[in-house]
Amino acid sequence: MLAGGSVVVDDEVLSWHLPVLVGMTALAACLLSTGRLRRWHGYVLLGLYVAYWVVSFAVFGEAPVEAD
Incomplete structure (x- = not known):
């Protein structure tokens, strides 16, 4: 972020x-x-x-972390 990046916050x-x-x-x-x-x-x-992890995977289909 300090180098000009951005943070995207989704609705979920x-x-x-x-x-x-x-x-x-x-x-x-x-x-x-x-x-x-x-x-x-x-x-x-x-x-x-x-x-929490099980529900996150079941509902959203992905881990609650950003993968770059």
Whole structure:
């Protein structure tokens, strides 16, 4: 970007990827704020992240990253 590039933000970023990642980050912050991160917390977060990737591939047919 600093060299004159541009960032393209598609509609699915604002409607799917950003809300999901903000929600998972908020959940992780809530779990960490308890001061006792348990093993099942990690399983829940990992499961949600895997589900996010599966839904992203199923609905959008591609990884949520730009490939150049």
